[in-house]
Amino acid sequence: MVSLICTLQGHRDDVNWCALSATHLSTCSGDKTLRVYSTAQDFSELPYSPLTGHGYGVHCCCFSPCGQFLASCSTDATTVVWSVSAGEIEAVLEHPGRSPVRVCAFSPDSTHLVSGAADGTLALWDFPAKRLLSTRTVNDATVVALSFSPCGQALASGSTYGDLRLWDLNMNQVFAEKNAHDLGVTCCCFSPLELVMHLASCGQDSLVKIWTITSLFCVSVLGWEVKLLHTLRGQSAPVLSCSYSSDGQLLASGSVDKTVTIYDANNAVLLYTLNQHERYVTACAFSPTDAVMATGSMDKTVNVWRIQDGHSGKLAPGEFTLSFSRRTAAGRSRLLVSDWSEEDVGAWLVEEGLEGLAVTFRTNNIDGAELLGITKDTLVELRVESVGLRGKVLRKIEELKGVSVCSGVPDEYLCPITRELMKDPVIAADGYSYEREAIQSWINSRNRSSPMTNLPLKTTLLTPNHTLKMAIGRWSTSH
Known part of the structure; x- marks a missing residue:
């Protein structure tokens, strides 16, 4: 079951990133600010929020694993470390070369903080000492994606060139996939599971990919092996963000097509497509302790979702409470009705005042082609018992057949x-x-x-x- 808990509307520009700790939600924006909310108090904004220490737009934010600190990076070429309890600046880390910093990440034990910049440089910091340890450069590309492995001994990076790279803690490159995503990587994240190490990545090619990493830290550097495990095609435009749930069972992604997709990460099965944002989705993040997810968008809002079925805390296919009301004709006008997805059918039902049938249609996998073939007998089989409701559905379908919902927009x-x-x-x-x-x-x-x-x-x-x-x-x- 997926339910929308709340929509946060504090930012005055695009939301670029979301981060969740056990007790807080942080968001950052092109409006130069970060906002911090309490997860224990119905996502109410903290008194010291917004945080205003950056001179330009803030691209990324992340909590330290203990939740005590918050790091943020910006076009102003700095990574700022904040105290979560007081909202005060603990340190300002100036990136080598003074290049705009696009992404930052903590190691699982909080001993390291890494930042990546527009000039292709990676900076590894001793976090307790706030001291620069080493730098490396990815030529001719902007570093836009960083993630530490759950064991903390490896770092993955992705760039606008399209490459994925693995580094050890001495910043030695131990693996490179030069064409991981055509036209560029946009985000990457490790699964929190250590026994079988998976890395998810997404990019401008509209794909989410899951990579498996084997023999990690068990053999020499030459023995490292990275293989493509799954390619997920649930979105129709560049995918800008991805995130694993705390148990590694779910994988979410946000896209330029304005959707958030949620997959069964183990079986590479699309479970849900959420359509509540009005502009492209730039950020998604799961809570490390709860069945909660936050998504951010260029519509300047952050949506907070609860994802569980009431038994195991995991998604159950066919169960959902989400309204499809945001999936408007603008998204379907390019398609013939016969090409509609199950989500498009759900959106149409809501628009026509038939939202009570959305669960039934979704459970029975009714897409556009199936919709056009529905008859009175079909509705009886679907247990639509009301004669009046069956008549209304059939009339709406006939109207749909008579209207050119899609004229084939070039x-x-x-x-x-x-x-x-x-x-x-x-x-x-x-x-x-x-x-x-x-x-x-x-x-x-x-x-x-x-x-x-x-x-x-x-x-x-x-x-x-x-x-x-x-x-x-x-x-x-x-x-």
């Missing part, structure tokens, strides 16, 4: 960022066309990188694409 008319029909298309320095508002927001929060290639934009100048705008206008008029 992909070039859709903004690559929002995946919606463009109203004011502009050409960026990478040669691609985007909705003006979307690419401007992306540039402001992504350090001038291309959404399509992840390479730096040579200029932030945006040129109106009048030809494309007229073409979209003509297509809209005729459809």
Whole structure:
């Protein structure tokens, strides 16, 4: 069962990251602030929140394993360490080379803190001493993903070049997968389970991948082995974040397609697709102690979810309380009804006032093709006992058949960022066309990188694409 606990709306710009400890939730944003909430007090914001020590947008935040400290990193080239109890700055760690810092992570025993920057540098810090131990550089790429293994002896990094790398605590590279994700890695995280070590990664190729790492720390460096175990394809646009549950059984990811997906991590089965965010989902994080997950988005909100079935605390396929009301026609207008997913059917039921049937339809795996073939007898088999309700469903389906829900929107008319029909298309320095508002927001929060290639934009100048705008206008008029 998945239920929405609350929606937090404190930030004034994109939410870039979420982190959960046993007692607190922290979020950070392009508005230069972090906000801290108490998980024990219905996610009420703490008196000292927001934290305002950064000079530019904050890209990442993470709690120390004991929950006593909070680290955050920013375009201002610093990683700031905060006291969670008082909200005071404990240390300011200036990144070598003064490059914007994109990501940071604690080791499981809190002895190390690592930060990654836009110039490709990794900095490993002695956390208790707040002292720089060593640095390494990934050439021609921005480091955007970091995660320590559960044993604390290995560090994974991912970059906009598309590579995944493993490092030991002396910052020696022990493995490199050069083309882990086409067009760039966006996030990576280790499963908390130590017996069988898994690493999840996601990227601009719209995929989530699960890698298995064997013989780790049992043989020489040459004996390290990393193999691709699963490729998850539950989302239709670049995947920006991923996170394992505390027991390693679930894996969540957030995407540019505005969805959050939850998988059975062991069997690579998609369990749920959550559609409550209105812009692309940039962050997701599980609580280390509870069946709670937080997701953050460019819609400036953070959603907090409870994920359990009341018995084992794990998801049970077919059980859910989530409303599909956010899955609007904007997301389905590009599809023929026969191509609708089960989630699209659920969204349609809600919009038509038939939300009471959503669980039944989902349990019976009714997608668009099945929906169009539903008859009176089918509804009887589904135990829809009310004659009036059966009649209403059949009328709505007939209306659906008579309306061109999808006119086959050409992909070039859709903004690559929002995946919606463009109203004011502009050409960026990478040669691609985007909705003006979307690419401007992306540039402001992504350090001038291309959404399509992840390479730096040579200029932030945006040129109106009048030809494309007229073409979209003509297509809209005729459809």
